[in-house]
Amino acid sequence: MSDDVNIRFVTRQDYEQWLPLWDGYNAFYGRSGATALAPEITxxxxxxxxxAYEPVHALVAEQDGTLRGLTHYLFHRSTTAIxxxxxxxxLFTSETARGQGIGRALITAVYEQARRAGAAxxxxxxxxxxxxAMQLYDKVAEKSGFIVYRKLL
Structure with a gap:
């Protein structure tokens, strides 16, 4: 990764640059056009x-004054850990920023925030x-073996 990429907490002033990344992330997962998220969700x-009362956090990757990536994470309780x-x-990086280590840097920054919060x-x-993405994930984490089931209500 280029040394001039800064991973930092998002600020209110970042909205205009955060929004296209957020929209890109949602489009990647098919949430665009008729299936786009409602504006009130964004x-x-x-x-x-x-x-301060919400457990949801955001980090961004900034390079030369431009946001190149984002990650959102949250903390929650578990029945299997204190x-x-x-x-x-x-987790999303702009198309032009892919392959530069920004995704890895964002994940590593989440790891650091989790450590600071005492997360297990x-x-x-x-x-x-x-x-x-899985090529990166296989290098920075372990597959749990769990399969996700869900039901929309």
Whole structure:
């Protein structure tokens, strides 16, 4: 990764650059056009980053004054640990920034924030077709073997 990439907490001033990354992330997972997230979800997500009572956090990768990537993570309780658990919910880099180590740097930064919070572990999900990302994930974490089931209500 280039030395001039700074991983830092998102600020309110980042919204105009964060939004296209957020939109890109959602488009990647098919949430665009008719299936796009409702604007109020994006507004609420953004506001949670700045609410001290919310367990949701955001980091960004900045290079030459431009945001190149984002990650959102949250802390929650577990029935199998006393310490909090960290769920890395979203990770995205701009197309032009891929292959430069920014995704790895964002994951590493989440690991550091989880350590500071006393978390017992960090985990995340990805789609089974996201082979490019899995090449990185296989280097920085271990597959748990669990399969996710869900039911939309």
């Amino acid at each position: 507004r609420m997500t953004w506001s949670r980053f700045f609410d 310490e909090p658990v960290c769920y890395l919910q979203d 572990r960090v985990y995340w999900l990805t789609h089974e077709t996201n082979h490019t």
